[in-house]
Amino acid sequence: MAGTALQRRLIWRTAEVQDLVDETPRVRSLVLEVPDWPGHVPGQHVDVRLTAEDGYQAQRSYSIASSPTGERVTLTVERLEDGEVSPYLAAELRVGDRLELRGPVGGYFVWDVSLGGPLLLVAGGSGICPLMAMLRLRHAAGSAVPTRLLYSSRSLEDVIYRDELDRMAADGTGLEVIHTLTRSVPQAWAGLHRRIDAAMLSAAAWPPADQPLSFICGPTPLVESAAESLVHLGHEPTRIKTERFGPTGG
Amino acid sequence: MGFVSRAFKGRPHDQPRDARVPPGQYLVRDFPVLSAGPTPRTSLAEWSFSIEGEVDEEKRWTWEELRALPSETVTRDIHCVTKWSKLATTWEGVSVDTLLEGVDTAADYVMAFCDGGYTTNLPLDDLTGGRAWIAFAFDGQPLERQHGGPARLLVPHLYFWKSAKWVRGLRLMQDDSPGFWETYGYHMYGDPWQEQRYSGD
Amino acid sequence: MTEQALRLDGNAAAGLLREVFVHELTDARGACAGCGAVGAMGAQHLYMSPRSPGAVLRCSACESVLMVVVHAGGRFRLGLQGLMWLEMRDAAATT
Numbered sequence: 001m002a003g004t005a006l007q008r009r010l011i012w013r014t015a016e017v018q019d020l021v022d023e024t025p026r027v028r029s030l031v032l033e034v035p036d037w038p039g040h041v042p043g044q045h046v047d048v049r050l051t052a053e054d055g056y057q058a059q060r061s062y063s064i065a066s067s068p069t070g071e072r073v074t075l076t077v078e079r080l081e082d083g084e085v086s087p088y089l090a091a092e093l094r095v096g097d098r099l100e101l102r103g104p105v106g107g108y109f110v111w112d113v114s115l116g117g118p119l120l121l122v123a124g125g126s127g128i129c130p131l132m133a134m135l136r137l138r139h140a141a142g143s144a145v146p147t148r149l150l151y152s153s154r155s156l157e158d159v160i161y162r163d164e165l166d167r168m169a170a171d172g173t174g175l176e177v178i179h180t181l182t183r184s185v186p187q188a189w190a191g192l193h194r195r196i197d198a199a200m201l202s203a204a205a206w207p208p209a210d211q212p213l214s215f216i217c218g219p220t221p222l223v224e225s226a227a228e229s230l231v232h233l234g235h236e237p238t239r240i241k242t243e244r245f246g247p248t249g250g
Numbered sequence: 251m252g253f254v255s256r257a258f259k260g261r262p263h264d265q266p267r268d269a270r271v272p273p274g275q276y277l278v279r280d281f282p283v284l285s286a287g288p289t290p291r292t293s294l295a296e297w298s299f300s301i302e303g304e305v306d307e308e309k310r311w312t313w314e315e316l317r318a319l320p321s322e323t324v325t326r327d328i329h330c331v332t333k334w335s336k337l338a339t340t341w342e343g344v345s346v347d348t349l350l351e352g353v354d355t356a357a358d359y360v361m362a363f364c365d366g367g368y369t370t371n372l373p374l375d376d377l378t379g380g381r382a383w384i385a386f387a388f389d390g391q392p393l394e395r396q397h398g399g400p401a402r403l404l405v406p407h408l409y410f411w412k413s414a415k416w417v418r419g420l421r422l423m424q425d426d427s428p429g430f431w432e433t434y435g436y437h438m439y440g441d442p443w444q445e446q447r448y449s450g451d
Numbered sequence: 452m453t454e455q456a457l458r459l460d461g462n463a464a465a466g467l468l469r470e471v472f473v474h475e476l477t478d479a480r481g482a483c484a485g486c487g488a489v490g491a492m493g494a495q496h497l498y499m500s501p502r503s504p505g506a507v508l509r510c511s512a513c514e515s516v517l518m519v520v521v522h523a524g525g526r527f528r529l530g531l532q533g534l535m536w537l538e539m540r541d542a543a544a545t546t
Contacts, residue, residue: 014253050255050258050260051252051253051254051255051258052254052255052258052259052260053254056260057260058258058260058261084260084261088255088257088258092257092258094256097255097256098253098255098256099255100253100255
């Protein structure tokens with residue numbers, strides 16, 4: 001085996017926007033070419049830094065939404081009303097623009113096929129992003145790890161990656177996608193129509209005896225209450241990983 | 251010139267040619283909530299404020315006793331070391347001069363201490379002369395917990411990390427000693443007009 | 452905004468920490484000097500925002516300060532007193 005590479009201090013890299021994909025009215029994916037990208041593990045994120053002409057800087061973290069099997073790095077950004085960074089990334093950025101980023105980082109909220117399952121993924125809004133990287137790797141690797149995704153969105157048109165999730169759920173590899181809508185529902189909606197709560201989790205979760213791995217990502221209140229519910233249902237706290245969004249200021 | 255993000259402006263951060271805005275600061279309209287830890291939940295029944303340390307006699311007030319003291323409403327500009335400033339904020343509180351009345355001390359410095367363990371150090375002199383308050387109301391309303399309620403120290407002429415949230419007392423000391431952020435590199439004094447953000451500035 | 456919303460998972464400090472340490476600290480385990488609880492750094496309670504003076508990592512069991520990271524004035528200053536020990540896997544080890 002050749003010499004072992006030592007990790008280096010992390011540096012800021014300059015990525016180039018290759019493509020922009022409008023996922024929903026408020027959400028856009030940025031497909032980036034990152035020189036010397038070392039690859040990533042699903043669940044990791046990058047820190048993005050913007051610099052204005054007068055030197056003013058703003059920095060935010062975004063989960064990597066793409067599978068490590070792809071060549072590009074995809075970030076999916078929700079444009080927040082009062083945001084400082086997200087309106088720039090989700091609306092102003094153009095193909096060909098450059099973006100400074102640092103990563104991939106994060107070693108705690110990660111899943112690789114070797115970690116197995118069964119998997120319970122719980123997402124609130126754009127909390128689906130890191131979980132989508134996990135699902136995309138699972139799909140690319142042809143994995144049949146039993147997986148359930150419980151995904152809360154405001155309305156059907158706000159569901160990010162909807163078609164792709166439908167396709168993955170229909171491919172017979174044991175992925176089940178459960179949507180719940182919290183504000184408006186379409187006519188004849190037969191699905192869930194409320195915020196994620198203990199009863200919903202109880203129905204969606206694997207039995208604790210199956211020793212599932214759970215990943216919960218989204219706004220802090222959703223993450224905290226879902227994690228608490230799972231613990232009450234008897235799940236091992238060390239097998240529940242959370243990624244809270246917090247008030248990053250958009 | 252380093253990397254620049256095309257067309258990125260960021261939050262409005264013009265430095266107005268305004269004598270009220272210290273160097274390197276930008277104005278905000280919201281009131282950012284920042285914290286180094288969980289929000290304490292001390293009840294008013296448990297709450298007390300004390301002046302202790304290098305004093306002849308320690309003093310202590312319950313919430314009722316503090317509220318029975320004369321208070322005043324003041325409007326001041328505030329400046330955070332992380333560069334945001336907010337002009338004309340209105341507070342109601344008891345002047346620290348009132349609390350120090352009759353306190354006999356040879357000490358020159360103070361460590362303000364708070365629920366949750368936060369501390370910050372200041373010269374005793376900067377807490378006197380009508381420049382500091384124990385504030386219990388902001389903008390005409392009781393001070394919200396996330397902004398330091400029931401009461402916080404208010405010392406607007408210094409960077410706002412010195413205006414300790416959830417303050418419970420002042421410990422008078424002979425020599426200056428670093429509080430929480432000062433221990434981690436922030437300036438011992440913190441004058442926004444001299445941009446004293448970090449030690450060595 | 453609710454008060455609980457102010458808290459992040461330690462994982463959110465991954466980028467900041469990787470500017471200083473070569474190891475991925477969010478995956479590291481540490482022991483709290485306050486209560487002795489052992490856990491992954493990424494799972495502890497992080498108080499950090501773009502407008503705060505620094506990042507404060509607290510023990511999820513007892514809330515005492517594990518680590519403070521201030522990146523300001525051209526320097527990184529780390530407060531490590533709250534950790535009894537910190538442990539990282541050696542990715543290069545063969546045994």
